[in-house]
Amino acid sequence: MLIGGKVMACISPEGKPTESGTKILQALQAGLKTPEEIAREAGLPLFRVRSGLRELAQAGLVTQDGDRYELSAQGVATLCAWSG
Amino acid sequence: MEEVRQQVTRIPRIGEPSPPFEAVTTHGTLRLEDFKGSWLILFSHPADFTPVCTTEFIAFAQIYPELQKRGVELLGLSVDSVSSHIAWVRNIQEKTGIKIPFPIIADLNKEVSLAYGMIHPGQSKTETVRCVFIIDPNQIIRAILYYPLTTGRNMDEILRIIDALQTTDKHGVATPANWRPGDMVVVPPPNTVETAEERLKQGYECIDWYLCKKKL
Numbered sequence: 001m002l003i004g005g006k007v008m009a010c011i012s013p014e015g016k017p018t019e020s021g022t023k024i025l026q027a028l029q030a031g032l033k034t035p036e037e038i039a040r041e042a043g044l045p046l047f048r049v050r051s052g053l054r055e056l057a058q059a060g061l062v063t064q065d066g067d068r069y070e071l072s073a074q075g076v077a078t079l080c081a082w083s084g
Numbered sequence: 085m086e087e088v089r090q091q092v093t094r095i096p097r098i099g100e101p102s103p104p105f106e107a108v109t110t111h112g113t114l115r116l117e118d119f120k121g122s123w124l125i126l127f128s129h130p131a132d133f134t135p136v137c138t139t140e141f142i143a144f145a146q147i148y149p150e151l152q153k154r155g156v157e158l159l160g161l162s163v164d165s166v167s168s169h170i171a172w173v174r175n176i177q178e179k180t181g182i183k184i185p186f187p188i189i190a191d192l193n194k195e196v197s198l199a200y201g202m203i204h205p206g207q208s209k210t211e212t213v214r215c216v217f218i219i220d221p222n223q224i225i226r227a228i229l230y231y232p233l234t235t236g237r238n239m240d241e242i243l244r245i246i247d248a249l250q251t252t253d254k255h256g257v258a259t260p261a262n263w264r265p266g267d268m269v270v271v272p273p274p275n276t277v278e279t280a281e282e283r284l285k286q287g288y289e290c291i292d293w294y295l296c297k298k299k300l
Contacts, residue, residue, distance in 0.1 A: 009113070047122070047123075051111070051115070052112075
């Protein structure tokens with residue numbers, strides 16, 4: 001998916017979160033987390049989590065509160081819709 | 085040629101902050117700051133689907149687990165497109181069974197290559213030479229290697245440099261020629277006459293006051 005002309009690794013061209021995007025969103029289901037906490041929980045490299053959070057925030061699926069992130073209402077809906 | 089030469093006047097040096105970038109990669113758009121807190125090996129190769137580069141990518145993939153144990157990430161770069169990178173890593177996996185697990189920058193506009201002095205016009209004005217920038221968790225450049233287009237890099241040496249730098253940071257020592265983990269390390273030389281005298285009484289293995297080694 002392209003947002004602002006940038007290649008998105010966390011969201012497919014169909015608007016579906018990719019495997020890594022889904023792992024990040026799922027890690028946020030329990031509430032606010034730092035990128036380091038998400039990386040540990042999702043089993044992803046920290047750089048992938050940081051870039052993924054940036055993409056998911058641009059897409060409106062997560063919001064940032066200081067150094068922590070949480071799912072937006074749109075993020076919850078997207079996770080429900082694509083995870084069945 | 086002259087235009088390219090003029091663009092490549094500044095090469096980042098050891099001890100300086102790594103030039104920041106935002107780049108399209110095979111793992112999405114990445115910024116240098118995304119790697120903060122990890123060691124990073126940023127390396128360039130001349131071109132996808134070329135023989136020496138393919139052997140190097142296989143070798144980098146093979147040392148990747150060892151690098152991860154040391155908290156090191158890998159980031160490749162060439163001036164090829166992301167589609168070319170994807171096709172190449174898929175081809176490597178299909179032909180050799182080896183998966184390339186790290187991202188590769190598609191530096192089509194040469195923004196990152198020029199910022200890191202990776203294009204050496206005397207070798208090629210269109211391709212990057214074989215550069216290795218070892219960047220620490222604070223994003224300071226700690227070591228740089230440059231190899232010509234015809235010479236593949238030595239993965240043992242890259243791992244050895246990482247081990248040496250991490251040992252230096254952890255223990256405040258230096259490492260002698262051909263050092264390997266487990267070998268004796270060099271104690272920093274004294275900088276006063278008094279400490280030079282004392283150094284010889286401290287039980288180190290000394291050739292003279294300025295060259296003392298110890299076991300860690």
